[in-house]
Amino acid sequence: MATELALNVRRRSATPASGTNIRRDHVEVSKLVDIDLCIGCKACEIACKEWNDLPVEPSVNTGSYQTRPDLTPATWDLMIFNEVERDSGDLAWLIKKDSCLHCEEPGCLLACPAPGAVVQYDNGIVDFNQENCIGCRYCIAGCPFDIPRFDEETGKVYKCTMCVDRVSNGLEPACVKSCPTGSIRFGTKEEMVAYGEAKVSKLKARGFEHAMHYDPEGVGGVHMSYVVPHGDMLPDYELPEDPKVPGAYFGTLSGLRKLGSAATWAGALATGIFFLRTGRRRPPPEEEAVAEAYALEERDEAAATTSEPPDADPYGPAGDATPEGGEPG
């Protein structure tokens, strides 16, 4: 059962037919954040910084318990804190772990025009390979969760790797390892779904009637799901209610690519056939061509002297834009 460790590529950005898995089956891994168990200690943030050797960045106090206002190119994991007064008058203290959800249908990968800058492994991890990134930021536009962050200095985009280097060596991601309450869990996707569903039933029994397992279908499911106690307050957690792979957008782009290649080749081919059929159009000998040109002038002059108004002549000089003729240079 070590196939989740082997980093078979399922999809590689801007690379047709990039799957490499010939094995009979593969195991998909997943994280699960049980928000019910989270105490907001932010150990995961530190562990992420430490394991990935990311620089500490100056922050600002926004009057919240939150470490910093937003994710940055060097902050791949951030706990989002929101205090919301409920209709009952209770205070809901909402925490969300903000980091890549590793979608089954990754909008970032589908949007990326740089071969191999985004890779999806068979175990479900979606990783950015910055050496292939061209800095176009289309992945940011493709992500339904607003996760990737662009670094001006390196000109590359960064996000959580799900500690792919740890996972491929049989270890859980750093945030999971550091969590003191077991709020962040790691296992196979199946195990996490089973845990999530069981936990939701438990929460419902405890009175959290809107408790839900957040594993949105609009992106094909995710590899970091959440157990959300207040499932009716997703916007307050800053979780999109119905995240979707922008299917119409990617479908249109893909259709345009097919149409574009077909049309370009057809156009080139048609031009070639047209050439074979009609060949080169040489002007007649100089004397003949010149005589014709001056004959046209005489005809126009003759037409102009008749009673007909000049405009009635469809190709008379008076009707043209430049009766005097622009200087051709």
Place this chain on the structure above:
Amino acid sequence: MTAPAEERTVIVEEHPTVRRYSLGERILHWFVALTFIYLMLSGFALGYPRMSWLYNVLGGGQTVRSLHPIVGVGFTVAVVLMLVVWARDMRLSSVDREWGRRLGTYVRSGHTGLDVGRFNAGQKGYFWYALITGVLLLLTGLPLWFPEIAALGVLRVMRVTHHVLFLLTVAGFIIHVYMSTAMFPGTISSMTSGEVSRAWAAHHHPRWFREHDPRRPDRTEPVYRGDNP
């Protein structure tokens, strides 16, 4: 009316061809042509995974991503400059309407027999087509250049629109290059030396030819031959 024989000899010897484009016009055209070719190739690399090998030809993905929009601005500015230079010649006229009616004849035979001026209706049409698509490509490219300031929906629509415009310009480009090289011999020299043969000029642009024929029967002195007359 006709000049004395010895003067005619001088005129004939000094003017084997007709000047069609000034140095400035040719530089402008080649600037547009080269920037367009770069934009088309880098566009194919950016838009078509199977063409991503073009990144390597053009200096790598990062280079392409950073240069494509800058070259694009240069392209559009130059196309707008073309409007400034050629606006007068590109106005449509009644002869152009007739030319449009004879488009089928033109495609079949390469000739309409009309008293065409400096540009025929097809050339004028292509000019306006290139100008409009060029400006729209720049406008739709801006949000792709600075994605962080564009709304997500706008960005997506612009990426699709930019792609459609790209395909339209490529189609125009194929036809333009074919007609000016393979289809009509003697055309490309108008963009290299700036000169065309009298036969070419008289056949394709008779009215313009008569006005600029250096050997016009009633012309008595050689026309000015400086680079930017």
